[in-house]
Amino acid sequence: MEVIKKGTTIQSLEIGMGIIEAIAKQGRPLKFSDIQELTQITKSNLYKYLNTFTQLGILYRTKDTGEYILGSKLIEYGMAAVDQENVIDRVSPFLHEINEKSSSTVLFASWTSNGPMVVKELNNNRGINIGAQIGTFLPIRSATGKVFMAFMDEHLIREWKAKEFTQIPQDKVSQLEDECKIIQEKEISFAREPLVSSVSSVSIPVLNYKKKLLGTITVVGFSEFIPFDENNELSQYLIRISKEISGTFGY
Structure with missing residues (x-):
């Protein structure tokens, strides 16, 4: 031998x-x-x-x-390595419920060293596919990016923030920082997508008992169907279900 x-x-x-x-x-x-x-x-x-x-x-x-x-196989390996499979399993029924309630694409994103990445995508209405493919990195000005900026530990996102900030005007940086304080309080985020103006998104955090961000659930669709503040009926539903989902992780 x-x-x-x-x-x-x-x-x-x-x-x-x-x-x-x-x-x-x-x-x-x-x-x-x-x-x-x-x-x-x-x-x-x-x-x-x-x-x-x-x-x-x-x-x-x-x-x-x-x-x-x-590719999806590499993402699968990565998710297993960081023990996120259980998170995906737990949130999947909620993703289906949100998809039915909103009639829009629903994404689940997790943190990577390159920023938040889509690891699950759900859209039962295959005729209209608005959103992002699995493996897509989401920018800081998206609803998803704002939640990660608001809830992730600063030392984990410092490099990502610095890189993202070089691509947006300084006044937008200050506006983003102010908005994140509100997101921490209300636990919901809104955005008109920077790349496609007719598309908007709303995102909620998934938190555990330590208030650690496990990921985000984001609803993406045409702007006329996506809320832009917390007073909307869909927003109130998402805030409620966010607390329910995070509650399964002890939050």
């Missing part, structure tokens, strides 16, 4: 993981040429790696642009 010496590694596996790490660090969809520039791997070899990862579900290649993002 051959004994593997301590420190022995498989170089091709190291190269493959280097590709995944490069894509993950960018936090956005990447073209083949982008990945080739980042990794400096020959085109023929890089194609083999990307094709293998795509077939395994570790990467996903979008049909319209051919860009690469992290």
Whole structure:
């Protein structure tokens, strides 16, 4: 029996993981040429790696642009690693209820080192798909991003905030900080999506007994159907169900 010496590694596996790490660090969809520039791997070899990862579900290649993002299998591994599976299991029935109540897309997002990421998406009305795919990173000015800014420990989100703040005007930064104080109090967040003006979102936190943010539930849809303040009937329903969901985690 051959004994593997301590420190022995498989170089091709190291190269493959280097590709995944490069894509993950960018936090956005990447073209083949982008990945080739980042990794400096020959085109023929890089194609083999990307094709293998795509077939395994570790990467996903979008049909319209051919860009690469992290795949569902990698997200599944990550969720298991941070012990979030139980959170997903517990919130799933509530996601279905909210989807039926709102008739809009419902997202569940968890924290990653690159910011809040969609880990579950629900939309029974497949004719109209407004929202974000699993694996999408959500910006700080989205309803989801605001909740993470309001409730996450400062040391965990410092780098993410600094990066996001470079992309918005200074007056919007101050406005965002003031808004987060209100979100901490009311435990609900609203946003007109910055990339698509006709789309709005409303987000609620999922908190545990330590008031630690486990994730966010976000309703996304056309602005005419999504509330913009807490006085709306749907807003009041979301505030109530937020307390119910967090109550299952001891909050």
